[in-house]
Amino acid sequence: MNNLLDILFRRHKKELLAFAERQSNVNIAEDITQEAFLRLMQHPNLAAIENHRAYLFKTAANLSKNAHEHEQIRSRYAPDEAIELEQLVCPLPALEFAIAAQQQIECFLAVLTQLPEVVQHAFILSKLDGLSYPEVAEALGISGKSAQRYVFKAWQHLIQHLGNDFLGDNLTR
Template identity: 85%
Template sequence: MNTLLDKLFRRHGKELLAFAERQSNVTIAEDITQEAFLRLMQHPNLTAIENHRAYLFKTAANLSKNAYDHEQVRLRYTPDEPVELEQLVCPLPAPETTVAIQQQLERFLSVLLQLPEVVQHAFILSKLDGLSYPEVAEALGISSKSAQRYVFKAWQHLIQHLGHDFLGDNLTR
């Protein structure tokens, strides 16, 4: 089998290299040529290939197209000017903001947990899950009026212990 590859390389190597240079560019043409022969060599049944030259040229053409596509993607997503690390913005909040939010959440939950369980659930279902009073009532097995009363009771308790400023507009919708 090595003699076949040697023979094919001597017969088609220069021609394939010239083809790869025309299809892509001189800097990667040798790599494409070597890769085409490598793929031919790795073929499970080399003698089953009817036209080795056609196989090599088709492989080189595909490799050239892949290299071109890769280069186009690289050019599309490479900025025109170098980007300084200081210019990159992290989409996550700053660590101190994360800690502050975590502390606020813990404070909110500790105050909410002071209420009876059914009042907690009514508030969570209504204000955090967005259920209507009849839906809260059905979920908890209570009347709609009780659901409304429990949510109001939770609001009073939270405002009394946390204040209006702490709760903000997010929960008052």
């Protein structure tokens, strides 16, 4: 069987390659030719094929047609300009930044948990959840003045232990 494939390859490779170049892109003609021979080789009953040459050419024609259709679809949906890998930006922060952020959060929470629970909750509801003082007061069952005083107390404690730079603009809204 290998002897038959060897003979067929030597006999038909050049004309099959020329055919594939006419049918498709010159850049993929070699691949199409090789794939056609590979499919012939993988045929379950090689002896049952009456005309091996016709089988090879029909396979090459189908592969060329598929490649052409694939290229049309790709060009239709591909962007006009190729995107360079360097232009792609990962939406996730680098590992070092993620670790640093996690450490800052842990530090912030450690300092915040030094305060009484009601003060912690007032601060979180006001500065992290964005509730107004009356909404904080209602959520905690305290007066509006107490809600404001607790948030201020938490601020003072955080600034004292972490500093203004640590807290940044995100919480000062």
